[in-house]
Amino acid sequence: MKTAIYPGSFDPITLGHLNIIKRAAVCFDKLIVCVMVNSEKVNRGLFTPEERVELIRRVVAKLPNVEADCSSPLIAEYARNGEVAYSDGLLAAYAKRRKAHVVVKGLRAVSDYENELQMALINRKLNPRLETMFLPSSAKYTYVSSSMVKEMARYGAELSDFVPREIIGDVQRKMDSRRDG
Numbered sequence: 001m002k003t004a005i006y007p008g009s010f011d012p013i014t015l016g017h018l019n020i021i022k023r024a025a026v027c028f029d030k031l032i033v034c035v036m037v038n039s040e041k042v043n044r045g046l047f048t049p050e051e052r053v054e055l056i057r058r059v060v061a062k063l064p065n066v067e068a069d070c071s072s073p074l075i076a077e078y079a080r081n082g083e084v085a086y087s088d089g090l091l092a093a094y095a096k097r098r099k100a101h102v103v104v105k106g107l108r109a110v111s112d113y114e115n116e117l118q119m120a121l122i123n124r125k126l127n128p129r130l131e132t133m134f135l136p137s138s139a140k141y142t143y144v145s146s147s148m149v150k151e152m153a154r155y156g157a158e159l160s161d162f163v164p165r166e167i168i169g170d171v172q173r174k175m176d177s178r179r180d181g
């Protein structure tokens with residue numbers, strides 16, 4: 001069974017992510033969409049890791065070989081504290097645990113490549129059986145990112161061109177609650 005992991009922050013999942021998921025899902029027997037901690041974004045989350053997984057589950061419900069997960073039960077604690085890095089939260093360790101040998105990453109622009117290449121090399125150093133495969137994002141979605149979605153939602157913009165329709169209400173409500181709180 002060929003299992004691949006599509007890791008990311010997914011805060012929240014976008015139409016660009018969904019496009020990569022659908023294209024990767026046809027290449028593998030199983031695709032695990034895994035919410036992981038990006039230490040550079042750790043204190044800037046809109047949704048908790050559990051909420052992100054729930055949103056992804058809803059969006060991929062009709063894709064039979066795609067599952068949503070987060071890297072470790074400790075992920076929420078890590079995200080809250082922003083302190084200790086549990087080795088369990090490393091992508092290389094997670095892949096080993098899930099018996100996956102491929103990591104799928106979407107590339108929106110050449111500028112993404114430098115950082116992604118470094119991560120691919122580190123991941124292979126930590127887990128020599130782990131290959132990273134890059135999928136170029138569809139031209140239609142090159143400008144779509146979770147940060148851009150949050151910015152649009154903050155100003156009450158229409159989100160249907162950016163996030164899957166199943167989660168539009170969740171993003172708007174979460175942003176409203178942030179604004180009110």
Ligand code: PNS
Nearest residue numbers: 007008009010036037038089090091122
């Ligand atoms: O959507 P993002 O924020 O670009 O995703 C980045 C992510 C979460 C995939 C990356 O930061 C990651 O792999 N985090 C887990 C920790 C890890 O294994 N880091 C890479 C080796 S230092």
